[in-house]
Amino acid sequence: MQPNLEPIILSRTGTMIAHKSLKIIVTFTLALALLPFNAFAKADPQAEESKEFNPTDMIMHHIGDSHGWHFFGEGDSSFTLPLPVILFTDHGMVTFMSSEFHHDTEGQYVVEKDGMRFVNYHEDIYKLDAGAESVAFDEEHNVLNASKPWDFSITKNVAAMLLTVILMLIFFFGLAGHHKKNKNAPAGFNNILETLVLFVRDEIARPQIGEKEYMKFMPFLLTVFFFIWITNLLGLLPGAANVTGNIAVTVSLGLFTLALILINGNKDFWQHTLWMPGIPTFVKPILAVVEVLGLIIKPVALMIRLFANITAGHIIILSLIGLIFILESAGVAGISVPFALFITILELLVAFLQAFIFTMLSALFIGMAVAEHEHH
Amino acid sequence: MDLITPEVGLIFWQTIVFLVLMLILAKFAWKPILGAVRTREESINEALASAEDARKEMQNLKADNEKLLQQARAERDEILKEARQLKEKMISEAEGEAQKKADTIVAKAKESIEMEKRAAMADIKNQVATLSIEIAEKVIGKELSTEEKQHQMIDKMLNDATLN
Numbered sequence: 001m002q003p004n005l006e007p008i009i010l011s012r013t014g015t016m017i018a019h020k021s022l023k024i025i026v027t028f029t030l031a032l033a034l035l036p037f038n039a040f041a042k043a044d045p046q047a048e049e050s051k052e053f054n055p056t057d058m059i060m061h062h063i064g065d066s067h068g069w070h071f072f073g074e075g076d077s078s079f080t081l082p083l084p085v086i087l088f089t090d091h092g093m094v095t096f097m098s099s100e101f102h103h104d105t106e107g108q109y110v111v112e113k114d115g116m117r118f119v120n121y122h123e124d125i126y127k128l129d130a131g132a133e134s135v136a137f138d139e140e141h142n143v144l145n146a147s148k149p150w151d152f153s154i155t156k157n158v159a160a161m162l163l164t165v166i167l168m169l170i171f172f173f174g175l176a177g178h179h180k181k182n183k184n185a186p187a188g189f190n191n192i193l194e195t196l197v198l199f200v201r202d203e204i205a206r207p208q209i210g211e212k213e214y215m216k217f218m219p220f221l222l223t224v225f226f227f228i229w230i231t232n233l234l235g236l237l238p239g240a241a242n243v244t245g246n247i248a249v250t251v252s253l254g255l256f257t258l259a260l261i262l263i264n265g266n267k268d269f270w271q272h273t274l275w276m277p278g279i280p281t282f283v284k285p286i287l288a289v290v291e292v293l294g295l296i297i298k299p300v301a302l303m304i305r306l307f308a309n310i311t312a313g314h315i316i317i318l319s320l321i322g323l324i325f326i327l328e329s330a331g332v333a334g335i336s337v338p339f340a341l342f343i344t345i346l347e348l349l350v351a352f353l354q355a356f357i358f359t360m361l362s363a364l365f366i367g368m369a370v371a372e373h374e375h376h
Numbered sequence: 377m378d379l380i381t382p383e384v385g386l387i388f389w390q391t392i393v394f395l396v397l398m399l400i401l402a403k404f405a406w407k408p409i410l411g412a413v414r415t416r417e418e419s420i421n422e423a424l425a426s427a428e429d430a431r432k433e434m435q436n437l438k439a440d441n442e443k444l445l446q447q448a449r450a451e452r453d454e455i456l457k458e459a460r461q462l463k464e465k466m467i468s469e470a471e472g473e474a475q476k477k478a479d480t481i482v483a484k485a486k487e488s489i490e491m492e493k494r495a496a497m498a499d500i501k502n503q504v505a506t507l508s509i510e511i512a513e514k515v516i517g518k519e520l521s522t523e524e525k526q527h528q529m530i531d532k533m534l535n536d537a538t539l540n
Binding site: 060063064065086122123150151152153154155157158161162165168169172173175176179180183185194197198201215218219220222223224227246247248249251252253255256311 | 378379380381382383384385386387388389390391393394397398400401402404405406407408409410411412413415416419
């Protein structure tokens with residue numbers, strides 16, 4: 001017993017020291033935070049009463065898509081990058097810049113184009129019926145006096161997506177250029193990129209898909225990995241778009257995986273999905289239903305996982321910052337800013353992790369579809 | 377809720393953008409990058425294999441060298457041993473011969489000394505005899521001047537002679 005005591009005592013003292021310093025930090029932060037909190041709480045709240053802060057609207061506005069890229073400011077004085085609005089109506093295609101709405105998202109400002117009138121109501125664009133001045137809704141939020149045209153606008157998310165595309169083209173054309181010029185291993189940033197490319201190849205594609213088939217899927221896996229990762233990271237910048245936290249984006253990415261599974265699934269895969277061998281015949285149709293459901297659920301899980309993880313991270317950060325305005329005290333910043341910073345750093349990890357998981361599971365599902373089964 | 381309703385426009389753009397990006401990168405980036413990496417890996421593997429071969433060759437050579445060296449060493453030892461033996465033999469032979477020669481010289485010397493001695497003795501004897509005769513003549517001339525003295529002499533000599 002005697003010799004075993006020493007490490008326990010040592011580790012105890014270690015944790016005690018850690019606890020002590022943590023306690024000091026927490027006490028210090030709380031003291032910092034609560035001192036001004038008391039002072040501000042007594043201040044007159046009537047001054048700000050006219051403009052009530054709605055955290056849900058603020059968060060939804062930040063994580064949702066929009067027709068212009070808003071950076072800072074309010075109303076007409078805000079700094080917003082105008083983006084093209086592309087609409088398909090019954091009378092053909094209509095295009096104009098988002099700045100024509102004059103930062104209005106309440107359906108008040110009417111834009112007239114080609115004899116049609118459009119309003120932007122919470123970033124949904126409606127075509128007003130003849131005679132209507134502003135969009136109106138019934139109790140169930142069904143639109144009464146307008147119709148919704150097909151909206152193929154270059155929204156903030158599309159613009160952010162294109163930014164990722166530009167970055168990826170610069171990065172990987174650079175790396176490819178290096179390889180065209182010389183045979184040596186690249187140095188510096190190109191070396192990092194190559195390491196990541198090799199990571200996708202050796203840790204994701206090769207083990208999941210197998211030596212024989214993996215090269216065929218490398219373009220998809222590499223593109224999806226870097227696209228998600230870079231977009232995730234860009235999404236963490238202030239004022240950036242929440243691209244990978246948008247369900248439409250993840251649906252599209254998930255559909256790519258599903259398409260690859262369906263196109264590349266071999267005979268064995270389809271046999272095991274639709275008519276599982278080696279079981280009683282009456283079970284086969286039941287299992288087929290389960291398998292087909294599983295086939296669809298796999299990419300759906302991919303879509304939801306990426307969307308939910310990224311959106312959740314953004315919501316947490318925005319909520320923490322929103323606390324300052326909900327409690328109407330700058331002192332809350334003493335707590336919520338460090339916490340938001342902590343979550344942001346965590347999000348840096350999540351950005352990589354989600355890109356990795358999406359790519360990994362895509363590779364796994366593809367690998368299952370192309371695997372050569374041993375014949376029983 | 378807006379959050380979980382996918383917008384068709386965004387799905388469309390995402391699909392188009394992603395597809396185009398994938399095709400462009402596949403052709404102009406992934407293919408050359410992966411190709412170059414594979415070529416490099418192959419060349420590294422080849423280099424490693426050839427290094428391993430060279431190492432083995434080297435080891436063989438080293439072993440051969442070692443063997444040769446050992447052989448050479450053994451040969452040298454053999455030669456040295458032979459030489460030593462030869463030397464010893466020669467020395468011992470020379471010693472034997474020298475001994476023999478010395479012996480003969482000594483023997484000869486002894487012989488000649490003996491001879492000289494004998495010759496000297498003979499000479500001395502002769503001289504003594506001559507002297508004796510001379511002395512004897514003189515003595516006899518004096519002593520044997522009378523008959524009596526002559527007899528006395530003879531008797532005495534006869535006595536001496538028997539004593540000898």
